[in-house]
Amino acid sequence: MKNNLTGKIALITGASRGIGDAIIIALGKQGATVIGTATTKKGVENIDNKLKKLNIKGSSVILDVKEESQIVTVTKNIIDNYGKIDILVNNAGIVRDNLLMRMSFDEWDDVINTNLSSVYKMSKAVLRSMMKQRSGRIISISSVIGATGNAGQTNYAATKAGIIGFTKSLAREVGARGITVNAVAPGFIETDMTEKLPSEYKKELTGQIPLNKIGSVDDIANAVLFLASDSACYITAQTIHVNGGLYAS
Numbered sequence: 001m002k003n004n005l006t007g008k009i010a011l012i013t014g015a016s017r018g019i020g021d022a023i024i025i026a027l028g029k030q031g032a033t034v035i036g037t038a039t040t041k042k043g044v045e046n047i048d049n050k051l052k053k054l055n056i057k058g059s060s061v062i063l064d065v066k067e068e069s070q071i072v073t074v075t076k077n078i079i080d081n082y083g084k085i086d087i088l089v090n091n092a093g094i095v096r097d098n099l100l101m102r103m104s105f106d107e108w109d110d111v112i113n114t115n116l117s118s119v120y121k122m123s124k125a126v127l128r129s130m131m132k133q134r135s136g137r138i139i140s141i142s143s144v145i146g147a148t149g150n151a152g153q154t155n156y157a158a159t160k161a162g163i164i165g166f167t168k169s170l171a172r173e174v175g176a177r178g179i180t181v182n183a184v185a186p187g188f189i190e191t192d193m194t195e196k197l198p199s200e201y202k203k204e205l206t207g208q209i210p211l212n213k214i215g216s217v218d219d220i221a222n223a224v225l226f227l228a229s230d231s232a233c234y235i236t237a238q239t240i241h242v243n244g245g246l247y248a249s
């Protein structure tokens with residue numbers, strides 16, 4: 001089966017809840033050994049419990065993706081323990097919305113560091129090992145907002161558009177080494193991140209989605225699974241939009 005990931009080692013950031021939680025399960029169910037990260041003890045416990053319950057091979061680790069020294073240690077430990085990292089999913093992300101006129105530098109910087117600089121740091125940390133084995137998959141979670149923009153989200157949109165440019169460029173650098181680099185750009189997906197949106201806004205938004213519903217975390221996990229699998233071996237430098245038709249690229 002082309003989706004089978006048996007023997008693959010996958011590292012997923014922000015796997016404690018939401019989209020990352022669905023991704024770790026999707027890859028794990030296809031036989032990958034999955035390592036999920038969270039920022040808290042409770043988060044890693046959630047991951048461990050889920051893996052145990054579903055009989056999925058893998059482990060969890062505390063990681064703040066803003067911290068380069070933690071990234072270096074975590075990726076080195078995984079390579080020491082498991083021998084390699086075949087699949088990196090850059091999923092961790094935050095929003096700190098505000099109109100630019102009111103946006104503090106802290107709000108700007110926090111989102112840039114968490115959503116975009118982390119993708120640079122994580123990808124760099126796994127690349128040497130992928131280059132050596134002449135294969136690898138780097139998949140980063142962008143957003144429809146990176147393509148359309150959104151008032152109140154200049155910081156977030158800049159990071160998500162940045163991921164698309166990063167993906168296209170890195171794909172050109174490492175393609176000859178058998179490494180593919182792609183992005184998935186979700187539309188509006190039911191998670192903690194969108195839970196806070198006012199229900200009126202959600203209703204209005206749903207009306208703009210041709211498939212007439214907000215997406216599920218599994219919709220995104222399925223796209224990531226496809227990109228991680230052999231079925232996608234000739235796909236690189238691309239962004240797959242999974243948004244119910246809200247935006248057509």
Ligand code: NAP
Pocket residue numbers: 013014015016017018019020037038039040043063064065066091092093094114141142143144185186187188189190191192193194
């Ligand atoms: P979520 O439910 O809020 O989960 C965010 C995840 O990121 C959590 O696992 C969180 O870990 C982790 N995280 C946050 N800051 C971190 C840091 N500094 N270091 C490491 N991990 C950190 O969000 P989500 O909706 O699943 O979003 C996942 C990704 O999809 C994000 O990149 C987001 O921008 C993108 N996305 C989401 C939507 C949507 O509609 N939901 C749409 C487009 C794109 P803790 O649990 O430890 O806090």
